[in-house]
Amino acid sequence: MRDWPGLLSGLLFGMGLAVSGMTDTAKVQGFLDLTGEWDPDLMFVMGGALLVTLIATPLVLRQRPFFAAAFNLPNSQSIDRRLLVGGALFGTGWGLWGYCPGPAITALAYGSFSTVLFCAAMLIGMWLADKLKVNVSQLDP
Numbered sequence: 361m362r363d364w365p366g367l368l369s370g371l372l373f374g375m376g377l378a379v380s381g382m383t384d385t386a387k388v389q390g391f392l393d394l395t396g397e398w399d400p401d402l403m404f405v406m407g408g409a410l411l412v413t414l415i416a417t418p419l420v421l422r423q424r425p426f427f428a429a430a431f432n433l434p435n436s437q438s439i440d441r442r443l444l445v446g447g448a449l450f451g452t453g454w455g456l457w458g459y460c461p462g463p464a465i466t467a468l469a470y471g472s473f474s475t476v477l478f479c480a481a482m483l484i485g486m487w488l489a490d491k492l493k494v495n496v497s498q499l500d501p
Contacts, residue, residue: 365427374466380405383467385458392455 381387382405390399425431454460459467459478467475 362427373462374469377463377466378469383463383470388454388458388463 377383381401387399387401390397391402421431450460457478461482464475464479464482468479
């Protein structure tokens with residue numbers, strides 16, 4: 361019963377992704393194709409999200425959360441090797457396939473086999489990362 365606000369937020373987020381066209385991998389790949397048929401739509405979606413975040417976050421953080429005792433904010437502001445490697449892996453997958461987790465899960469509603477395959481690979485990767493618990497900082501030569 362306590363999970364319904366998260367479910368509603370996820371549904372609203374998914375509808376926003378679908379309405380903005382961000383579940384279409386061609387849109388994302390078109391945005392990343394700077395030398396070909398560049399599509400600026402993603403820039404406007406991200407710009408709108410950034411504007412809302414810049415305005416709303418300071419207002420929201422002044423209040424107590426409705427469904428928790430406190431906000432869970434990151435403790436660290438450092439940019440470490442794990443963050444850089446994770447960002448590189450995320451960006452590589454995003455650029456090659458045109459999906460990141462939110463739009464991929466939303467696009468499952470369309471029933472495309474390639475989307476199901478992507479989500480299965482994503483879940484396997486998450487499971488493997490959790491099982492291996494590789495500490496990237498130990499990979500230094």
